[in-house]
Amino acid sequence: MRTKVVIIGAGPAGLLLGRLLENQGIETVILERRSRDYVLGRIRAGVLEQGTVELLEQAGVSGRMQAEGLIHDGVELSFDGDAHRFDFRELVGRTVMVYGQTEVTRDLMLARDASGATTIYEAENVALHAFDGDKPRVTYLKDGTEHEISCDFIAGCDGYHGVSRASVPENALRTFERVYPFGWLGILVDRPPVADELIYAHHSRGFALCSMRSPTRSRYYVQVSTDEKVEDWSDDRFWDELRRRLNDETAGRLLTGPSIEKSIAPLRSFVAEPLRFGRLFLAGDAAHIVPPTGAKGLNLAASDVRYLAEALIEYYEERSSAGIDAYSARALTRVWKAERFSWWMTSILHTFPDTDAFGRRMQRTEFDYLVSSEAASRSLAENYTGLPF
Incomplete structure (x- = not known):
């Protein structure tokens, strides 16, 4: 088999890249x-920057998102019960949209199905070959038979544990990582959310987040230590802990119920450099991970894909390599800014094991500065709604 671009990974990054390229022939x-059902069964957050919304519109897959997505004009941050709402529209004239990553993936899958473009699920033993030359190829097993695809380029969109980054020679790759000493215990519940917008809460007992998937389905998180186990957390224990970390007014409005999903997600910051190795490009979680505090994971994947699609379209339409030569540096500039914002949000809102009285005062002062300074508030809004591409 021969194609122009082999994309490794059918998550939102890979599917979006495929869609943008397909639209240009x-x-x-x-x-x-994995199987198609497995990919669609992964539950992920979905706070979309305005630029990501616009990119999905450009890709022609925004119909259901526009009908069902929840536009948020702001966000609430609280510190030990003192709450403040940051109005994004007023501060920077931009918004975000809550629309689940699973739904983004579904929309892209359906669009690809309708076009007849090839997606091969349950492809085993995927291996990348000769991407340091001008004739890369990919081999894989399907139903016990080995197949080979020759191509012009390979796009690694297969996540942190995927084969793409692992195929890069160790001496060609530099990685940066910070593993945080806590995780997020999250539950999904079929109850209306406690508020119309997200609430981020700092408390001496740990961080908490109130979010939603729809007007009738809510997602809540509490910070836990890395040695906690999901089975030790009954629903009642979770709800009691969440209430302790919210201010009295918010806790009083909380509608509880049986969880339909419960899990613990570790937090880490990770970046691999560069993002190009000959004719192999890394994008999304294959290239970087951010803590979920700043809602940047899916949005960073979308910005990588935007840059990579533009570069590949330029290559095929203009026979110019300028875009693909610049891809890594261009994408990493935005990646590191998002890493900074996610690290900053994580640092101000979480309780760290080694934080002393001075450190907590610094966190509190940072919160007070955010509330009192229009410039600081605008910076929060600018970063949260998405920096320019």
């Missing part, structure tokens, strides 16, 4: 090691 094949 550039043939792609997507390889995914």
Whole structure:
């Protein structure tokens, strides 16, 4: 088999890249090691920057998002019960949209199905070959038979544990990482959310987040230590802990119920450099991870894909390599700014094991400064709604 671009991974990054290239007549094949149902069964957050919304509109997959997504004009931050709402529209004239990552993936899958473009699920033993030359190829097993695809380029959109980054020679890659000494215990519940917008709460007992998937389905999180186990947290224990970390007014409005999903997610910051190795490009979680505090994971994947799609379209339409040569540096500039924002949000809102009285005063002073300074508030709004591409 021959195609122009092989995309490894059928998550939102890989599917979005395939869609943007397909719209310009550039043939792609997507390889995914998991089943279609498994990919759609992954529950992920979905706070979309305005630029991500616009990119999905450009891709022609925004109809259901526009009908069902929840536009948020702001966000609430609280510190030991003192709450303040930051009005994004007033501060920077921008908004975010809550629309689940699973739904983004579903929309992109359906669009690809309708177009007839090739996606191969349950592709085993995927291996990348000769991407340091001008004739890269990818091999894989499907139903016990080995297949090979020759191509012009390979896009690694297969996540942190995928084969793409692992295929890069160790001496060609530099990684930066910070692992945080806590995780987020999250539950999904079929109850209306406690508020119309997200609430981020700092408390001496730990961080808490109130978010939503729809007007009738809510997602809540509390910070826990890394040695906690999900099975030790009954629903009642979770709700009691969440109430302790919210201010009295918010806790009083909380509608509880049986969880339909419960899990613990560790937090880490991670960046791999560079993002290009000959004719192999890394994008999304294959290239970087951010703590979920700043809602940047899916949005960073979308910005990588935007840059990479533009570069590949330029290559095929203008026979110019300028875009692909600049891809890594261009994407990493935005990646590191998002890493900074996510690290900052994590630092101000969480309780760290080694934080002393001075450190807590610094966190409190940072919060007070955010509330009292229009410039600081505008910076929060600018970063949260998404920096320019």
